[in-house]
Amino acid sequence: MNILYHVPLSPFCRKVRLSLAEKKIEVQLVEERYWEPDADFLRRNPAGKVPVLKLDGKFFSESSAICEYLEEKYPEPSLLPQDxxxxxxxxxxxxxxxxxxxxxxxxxxxxxxxxxxxxxxxxxxxxxxxxxxxxxxxxxxxxxxxxxxxxxxxxxxxxxxxxxxxxxxxxxxxxxxxxxxxxxxxxxxxxxxxxxxxxxxxxxxxxxxxxxxxxxxxxxx
The missing domain is CATH 1.20.1050.10 (Glutathione S-transferase Yfyf (Class Pi); Chain A, domain 2)
Known part of the structure; x- marks a missing residue:
């Protein structure tokens, strides 16, 4: 199951949510109280920040890095022009x-x-x-x-x-x-x-x- 650990009003999480939705990649949204990090969350992202994306069994963090990864793995529809x-x-x-x-x-x-x-x-x-x-x-x-x-x-x-x-x-x-x-x-x-x-x-x-x-x-x- 693909999961996005997020906070609803976080703009960084929302940027990833928009990219996922535009590319029609289905994920389960799981709210994460990152300000009260537990050991499981820190294993997913030692930086203790959201968003964290679990995709195909692997964990990805940092919103812009996630979006660029999605662009390379799922190039259509494109959100980064070729020019x-x-x-x-x-x-x-x-x-x-x-x-x-x-x-x-x-x-x-x-x-x-x-x-x-x-x-x-x-x-x-x-x-x-x-x-x-x-x-x-x-x-x-x-x-x-x-x-x-x-x-x-x-x-x-x-x-x-x-x-x-x-x-x-x-x-x-x-x-x-x-x-x-x-x-x-x-x-x-x-x-x-x-x-x-x-x-x-x-x-x-x-x-x-x-x-x-x-x-x-x-x-x-």
Missing amino acids: VETRFEVRRLVSWFDDKFHREVTANLLYERVNRKIHESGYPVSANVKAGAKAIKFHLDYLAWLLDNRRWLAGDAMTLADFAAAAHLSSLDYICDVDWNRSEAVKDWYATLKSRPAFRSILADNVPGFPQPNHYSNLDF
């Missing part, structure tokens, strides 16, 4: 969201508002929340700029870059921290993505203690 310049741009944007966006936005909003409560590690730090709320405006404007010049984030085709961005934004949308009215282009891009079958399990997520907002799974917002 080397466009492939570079996909990887650059994946890094942008998993590094810069995560550090400036996701860590300051999602982790402060949600993870602190789940991990019982105190109240949100207001300065961090304010910093995240300010930073996301810059990133949404950057997305809008990309989409003014491209059909998708990295070019003419949907790629892993779109999934990386949508993974972060969907997690933040769950806690109502995305102003979709800031850019019609970004809103339309996200609406197109969330209408894909690969997004269905993401939109079905429900986190105890954090009710799903009404608009979250609405394909028309």
